Amino acid sequence: MTASIQAYERLTRDLTVGRYAPGSRLPGERDLAGQLGVSRATLRLALSRLESEGTLQRSAQRGWFVPTQVLSEPPSTLQSFTEMARARGLRPTARVMRQEVRPASLDEAAKLRIAPAAPVLEIDRLRGMDGTPVCFDVVVLPSVHVEAMKDADLTDRSLYDELRRLCGIEVHRSAYTLMAESADADLARLLGITAGAPVLVGDEVAYTADGTPVLIGHNKYRGDAYRFEADLFRRA
Amino acid sequence: MTASIQAYERLTRDLTVGRYAPGSRLPGERDLAGQLGVSRATLRLALSRLESEGTLQRSAQRGWFVPTQVLSEPPSTLQSFTEMARARGLRPTARVMRQEVRPASLDEAAKLRIAPAAPVLEIDRLRGMDGTPVCFDVVVLPSVHVEAMKDADLTDRSLYDELRRLCGIEVHRSAYTLMAESADADLARLLGITAGAPVLVGDEVAYTADGTPVLIGHNKYRGDAYRFEADLFRRA
DNA sequence: GCCTTCCTATACCAGTTAGTCCAGTGCTGA
DNA sequence: TCAGCACTGGACTAACTGGTATAGGAAGGC
Numbered sequence: 001m002t003a004s005i006q007a008y009e010r011l012t013r014d015l016t017v018g019r020y021a022p023g024s025r026l027p028g029e030r031d032l033a034g035q036l037g038v039s040r041a042t043l044r045l046a047l048s049r050l051e052s053e054g055t056l057q058r059s060a061q062r063g064w065f066v067p068t069q070v071l072s073e074p075p076s077t078l079q080s081f082t083e084m085a086r087a088r089g090l091r092p093t094a095r096v097m098r099q100e101v102r103p104a105s106l107d108e109a110a111k112l113r114i115a116p117a118a119p120v121l122e123i124d125r126l127r128g129m130d131g132t133p134v135c136f137d138v139v140v141l142p143s144v145h146v147e148a149m150k151d152a153d154l155t156d157r158s159l160y161d162e163l164r165r166l167c168g169i170e171v172h173r174s175a176y177t178l179m180a181e182s183a184d185a186d187l188a189r190l191l192g193i194t195a196g197a198p199v200l201v202g203d204e205v206a207y208t209a210d211g212t213p214v215l216i217g218h219n220k221y222r223g224d225a226y227r228f229e230a231d232l233f234r235r236a
Numbered sequence: 237m238t239a240s241i242q243a244y245e246r247l248t249r250d251l252t253v254g255r256y257a258p259g260s261r262l263p264g265e266r267d268l269a270g271q272l273g274v275s276r277a278t279l280r281l282a283l284s285r286l287e288s289e290g291t292l293q294r295s296a297q298r299g300w301f302v303p304t305q306v307l308s309e310p311p312s313t314l315q316s317f318t319e320m321a322r323a324r325g326l327r328p329t330a331r332v333m334r335q336e337v338r339p340a341s342l343d344e345a346a347k348l349r350i351a352p353a354a355p356v357l358e359i360d361r362l363r364g365m366d367g368t369p370v371c372f373d374v375v376v377l378p379s380v381h382v383e384a385m386k387d388a389d390l391t392d393r394s395l396y397d398e399l400r401r402l403c404g405i406e407v408h409r410s411a412y413t414l415m416a417e418s419a420d421a422d423l424a425r426l427l428g429i430t431a432g433a434p435v436l437v438g439d440e441v442a443y444t445a446d447g448t449p450v451l452i453g454h455n456k457y458r459g460d461a462y463r464f465e466a467d468l469f470r471r472a
Numbered sequence: 473g474c475c476t477t478c479c480t481a482t483a484c485c486a487g488t489t490a491g492t493c494c495a496g497t498g499c500t501g502a
Numbered sequence: 503t504c505a506g507c508a509c510t511g512g513a514c515t516a517a518c519t520g521g522t523a524t525a526g527g528a529a530g531g532c
Contacts, residue, residue, distance in 0.1 A: 039480045061487040174468045180416040180434035180459035198416035198434040223416035232314035232410045233253045275489045297496040
């Protein structure tokens with residue numbers, strides 16, 4: 001049994017036993033090393049291990065702290081499907097079902113601020129997590145990005161990543177609308193649910209930092225497999 | 237990550253999110269340092285950085301002020317049902333169906349950060365616009381507000397308004413979760429829809445500016461009569 | 473003998489803390 | 503009108519913190 005493992009186990013015991021209260025600061029590394037009878041370098045090995053498993057939190061030049069069990073606040077940020085899946089430890093998948101250039105509808109032209117019937121690229125994808133289909137995803141890109149994206153392979157890839165890589169475009173803001181609907185027969189078959197089952201429908205217009213529309217999104221999520229989370233703030 | 241940078245980011249977030257109104261004075265450096273869990277010297281590093289980029293203005297011997305010109309558009313804003321209806325030119329209604337004190341469940345106690353089985357006030361309301369039922373709304377308030385609110389008349393009134401009037405409480409942030417479900421028979425009858433029709437279910441925990449939980453909300457909206465809109469921002 | 477691995481000991485650095493003292497501001501009450 | 507006073511940011515200090523780099527000792531395998 002090495003000294004660093006002994007120090008680790010001793011600290012683990014002290015922490016589980018409540019010797020150091022949640023939120024409190026541990027004694028300095030020099031003191032702690034003395035108390036445990038090991039050198040500072042050895043103690044730091046043990047502390048790093050405790051940090052990596054979340055038992056302790058380090059704060060440079062301030063000390064080591066016992067985490068408070070306060071649930072973390074989910075920030076109100078825009079996460080792509082890919083990022084969301086990865087944050088949950090799941091593998092995001094995407095099967096491209098359609099990828100073609102067509103004229104923009106009036107509504108799309110208005111949202112993207114382009115001319116009606118100007119060419120747009122529509123990409124339909126069935127998205128899943130760990131293989132289970134979760135969402136049917138339609139994206140419409142304006143003419144300026146058609147050339148760069150019309151032959152891009154978006155299978156199992158993040159659209160946001162490809163937009164950045166191929167067009168140098170960074171999505172900054174997204175106007176999102178959510179509603180609940182019933183699945184029709186086609187959608188039900190794609191998502192593996194029964195017709196009439198509830199789906200969460202998200203309509204999105206994404207913009208760059210300077211306010212240029214980048215894409216229109218239309219997502220239909222399985223009601224039982226997806227929830228939407230956001231932080232809302234009240235205007236002062 | 238140094239403590240001063242953490243303090244800087246926390247303040248930036250609070251400012252963009254509207255925690256401190258434009259033109260208002262921040263708490264004194266000593267108070268603010270305490271709130272952020274950082275020493276005054278470290279806080280002043282963060283404040284100086286915010287001043288150099290124009291986010292804050294200092295006034296010696298008086299305090300730190302938020303510039304009057306708006307800094308940036310805040311993320312998705314929180315609108316009460318009442319405000320939302322009025323913004324659409326509709327008359328908000330609310331029929332109180334239940335208003336009683338009961339012990340908190342384990343889950344509620346955790347979310348409200350109170351003791352399990354501590355008394356909470358549950359208020360069930362059927363909310364409508366121009367008389368048409370749109371939403372079944374359950375709110376749970378923690379023990380501290382039970383006395384002030386337990387006999388309040390919330391018929392056709394905004395809960396947020398009454399909280400401000402009777403408890404001096406201002407809701408600042410709300411963590412919102414949305415999902416799609418099917419209406420069961422009871423809910424369908426209340427909302428005047430058929431059983432199995434899609435409903436948009438919102439779960440909410442609302443907080444004051446200092447992070448104290450104020451209420452838990454559980455709202456079930458008619459899928460065909462309500463959409464949820466938000467602006468989401470991508471983390472820089 | 474020679475290498476690796478683990479540990480100890482020491483020193484220095486930059487960031488942080490707690491504390492003190494100061495002068496200016498703004499309110500209150502005589 | 504003015505004195506008193508609580509509070510503010512401004513400035514500074516001494517002590518302490520983790521982060522990092524260095525050198526050396528002890529044990530074990532080859």
